[in-house]
Amino acid sequence: MYDAIIVGTGPSAAAAALELKDRNLLILDVALKAEKDIELKENIFDLRKNDKDQQDYLIGREFESLVNIDSTDLVSVKLKAPYVSHVIKNRSTYYKIKTNNFSPYISFAYGGLANAWGAGAYIYTDYDLKDFPVKNPDLQPFYDKLTRHIGISGKDDDLTPFFGSSKYLQKELDLGNNARDIYRSYERRKRFFKKKGMTLGRSRLTVLTEGKAGRRPCNYENTGYFSCNIPYVYAPTITFNQLKTKPNICLKEGFLVESFAEQKNGVTVTTKELKTGKRVVFKGKKLLLAAGTIGTGQIVLSSFKDTETRLPLLDNPFTVTPFVNLRNIGTKIDRTGYEGVQINMIYEGPRYPHRVQGSISSYISPLRADVFFDFPFAIKGNIACSRYLLPSLTILLLFYPDFPKKNNYIKLEDQNTLYINYTDVEEYGAVEKHIMRSLLRSGFFSAPFLVKYQPPGSSIHYAGTIPMGREDRKYFVDGNCRMNNTANVYIIDGSVFPVLPAKNLTFTIMANAMRAAHKIKKEL
Amino acid sequence: MTETNDTANLIQEAEYFYQKIFAAPVPRPILEKYIAANRKKMPRPDERIRNLVLKKADIEAVEMAWRFKSPRNVLTKKIHILIYLAETTPENFSLFFNTKNKRFSSFIVLAGHFVRSMGKFLKGKFLLKRYNLV
Numbered sequence: 020m021y022d023a024i025i026v027g028t029g030p031s032a033a034a035a036a037l038e039l040k041d042r043n044l045l046i047l048d049v050a051l052k053a054e055k056d057i058e059l060k061e062n063i064f065d066l067r068k069n070d071k072d073q074q075d076y077l078i079g080r081e082f083e084s085l086v087n088i089d090s091t092d093l094v095s096v097k098l099k100a101p102y103v104s105h106v107i108k109n110r111s112t113y114y115k116i117k118t119n120n121f122s123p124y125i126s127f128a129y130g131g132l133a134n135a136w137g138a139g140a141y142i143y144t145d146y147d148l149k150d151f152p153v154k155n156p157d158l159q160p161f162y163d164k165l166t167r168h169i170g171i172s173g174k175d176d177d178l179t180p181f182f183g184s185s186k187y188l189q190k191e192l193d194l195g196n197n198a199r200d201i202y203r204s205y206e207r208r209k210r211f212f213k214k215k216g217m218t219l220g221r222s223r224l225t226v227l228t229e230g231k232a233g234r235r236p237c238n239y240e241n242t243g244y245f246s247c248n249i250p251y252v253y254a255p256t257i258t259f260n261q262l263k264t265k266p267n268i269c270l271k272e273g274f275l276v277e278s279f280a281e282q283k284n285g286v287t288v289t290t291k292e293l294k295t296g297k298r299v300v301f302k303g304k305k306l307l308l309a310a311g312t313i314g315t316g317q318i319v320l321s322s323f324k325d326t327e328t329r330l331p332l333l334d335n336p337f338t339v340t341p342f343v344n345l346r347n348i349g350t351k352i353d354r355t356g357y358e359g360v361q362i363n364m365i366y367e368g369p370r371y372p373h374r375v376q377g378s379i380s381s382y383i384s385p386l387r388a389d390v391f392f393d394f395p396f397a398i399k400g401n402i403a404c405s406r407y408l409l410p411s412l413t414i415l416l417l418f419y420p421d422f423p424k425k426n427n428y429i430k431l432e433d434q435n436t437l438y439i440n441y442t443d444v445e446e447y448g449a450v451e452k453h454i455m456r457s458l459l460r461s462g463f464f465s466a467p468f469l470v471k472y473q474p475p476g477s478s479i480h481y482a483g484t485i486p487m488g489r490e491d492r493k494y495f496v497d498g499n500c501r502m503n504n505t506a507n508v509y510i511i512d513g514s515v516f517p518v519l520p521a522k523n524l525t526f527t528i529m530a531n532a533m534r535a536a537h538k539i540k541k542e543l
Numbered sequence: 544m545t546e547t548n549d550t551a552n553l554i555q556e557a558e559y560f561y562q563k564i565f566a567a568p569v570p571r572p573i574l575e576k577y578i579a580a581n582r583k584k585m586p587r588p589d590e591r592i593r594n595l596v597l598k599k600a601d602i603e604a605v606e607m608a609w610r611f612k613s614p615r616n617v618l619t620k621k622i623h624i625l626i627y628l629a630e631t632t633p634e635n636f637s638l639f640f641n642t643k644n645k646r647f648s649s650f651i652v653l654a655g656h657f658v659r660s661m662g663k664f665l666k667g668k669f670l671l672k673r674y675n676l677v
Binding site: 064067068069070071073074077078081082084085088089348349350351352386387388391392395396397398399400402403404405406407408410 | 564576579580583584585602603604606607610614619620622623624626627628630631632633636638639640641642643644645646647648649650652653656657659660663664
């Protein structure tokens with residue numbers, strides 16, 4: 020019998036496994052992998068200029084990157100890249116998913132959805148945790164431990180009261196042209212921005228600026244949109260690749276976890292071995308479910324054969340607002356900055372009742388064709404826009420918090436069909452208009468009709484199905500993530516968040532999973 | 544339609560579209576991938592596209608007007624495939640990426656395209672009716 024069984028190989032599973040690395044561990048996952056593990060070592064623009072085989076990793080032999088041309092279920096720019104697309108492959112193969120107004124991203128990949136995450140490492144402050152039974156001081160030691168393990172770059176600045184800090188931060192990444200212009204403008208007009216309720220600062224990213232454990236620092240090749248194997252960007256696979264060499268840790272790939280049952284002194288986990296189709300049962304003293312919010316919800320409902328209960332579902336609503344930096348129209352391609360988020364913003368003011376968080380990036384590495392028909396010109400005009408306007412394009416993703424709502428839930432229709440309903444949605448736009456007006460003074464132009472309101476599910480920040488401390492619900496976990504009415508079943512992924520602040524939750528999922536694993540370790 | 548006819552049609556449309564957009568003959572690798580991508584993404588041949596190619600229609604004008612009416616129309620999808628393939632060919636790098644600062648001239652180029660696109664849009668609206676596309 021194993022000391023603990025961990026289900027999943029995503030960020031929460033990695034953090035828990037790291038904490039329990041000296042115990043007899045079994046890790047179960049489908050663990051799909053890319054057909055080929057490529058590492059692109061040159062700068063993306065050099066590859067685009069010289070590499071005759073670039074269509075292999077940009078378009079794909081099966082034209083994976085053209086998926087949005089004939090599909091109405093749009094896939095994000097990153098997840099459709101040929102050597103990243105396995106992250107969401109087979110997402111509706113292992114069980115059927117029916118949805119109403121929700122685009123679910125579910126991963127059965129080794130490392131989970133974090134293979135394609137934005138690498139933002141956001142600490143939850145006590146403001147964010149006000150509806151949680153845990154507070155920041157409970158999580159901070161684990162944030163620090165993870166910061167040392169992962170390697171996080173960033174800087175203490177005006178965002179520190181909102182994003183927290185760690186003494187182990189590496190030096191911040193270099194800013195690209197557009198981010199530098201915004202940041203300088205903010206530094207010059209700080210009083211104006213503060214009056215408008217806007218605070219800006221440098222992003223905290225799981226991107227190395229100093230070498231760590233054999234991983235090299237970022238040198239701005241900007242190929243992260245096309246490969247999962249970027250040594251300077253943290254992915255849970257880095258942790259698992261280290262851990263699985265230990266004799267006491269067994270990582271079993273190709274197993275789909277279907278259900279669990281509590282027994283005397285332990286838990287049995289029923290899986291389907293995908294290669295043979297046979298049912299295989301494993302036994303452990305403790306079970307840690309980390310299959311992702313939707314996956315974990317499905318396993319819990321299946322285990323209790325419950326086709327009645329609606330589990331709440333949270334997802335950060337977000338909007339995308341493009342800005343044109345008037346200074347950078349017609350400038351040459353930007354080789355100076357990181358391709359992901361470079362600047363973060365907090366808005367706190369009368370236009371929305373809660374804190375809203377913005378992530379600002381430039382359009383550096385994705386294919387020009389991905390936004391080609393977003394320009395309103397004839398074809399040749401759109402080619403000119405790709406060439407001259409894109410260097411000035413600055414993108415603001417604005418994330419809103421989410422709270423449990425009656426019509427946002429998942430439910431098991433039968434043992435093989437999961438139903439997702441997400442119809443309680445708010446209208447947004449007031450904050451975007453306010454930010455547009457404020458940034459215009461800094462030379463960044465946008466217009467309300469350019470704001471894209473993303474369909475529910477697109478943020479891939481899912482949470483809330485088995486909430487922590489919500490004793491009014493049929494399924495919940497206590498402050499240590501132990502599931503109610505069980506002795507040895509723990510839920511350690513985003514499912515346990517009772518509300519979802521306007522921040523990427525991955526880093527906090529990891530810290531919370533590590534905290535839960537720390538308590539479990541003491542019981543083993 | 545037989546596969547031979549279908550291939551001939553795809554070759555003809557790729558040659559026509561590429562010549563109109565990039566003012567050059569379509570390179571063989573792009574042509575081959577265009578055929579393969581169309582077979583995968585749009586397996587059913589579309590007579591309307593064949594008609595446009597045969598009549599040597601102003602493809603930019605028709606596409607723009609059609610896109611404004613129906614963003615996911617078959618012509619825009621086909622051109623989109625071609626743009627993906629053209630962009631990822633090293634020879635076209637300088638068409639899509641600006642390697643030198645051209646602040647002033649870029650404003651003039653973009654202003655020119657704005658005026659040109661308005662003309663194409665109006666022409667396209669007329670052509671859509673002429674070719675019974677909407």
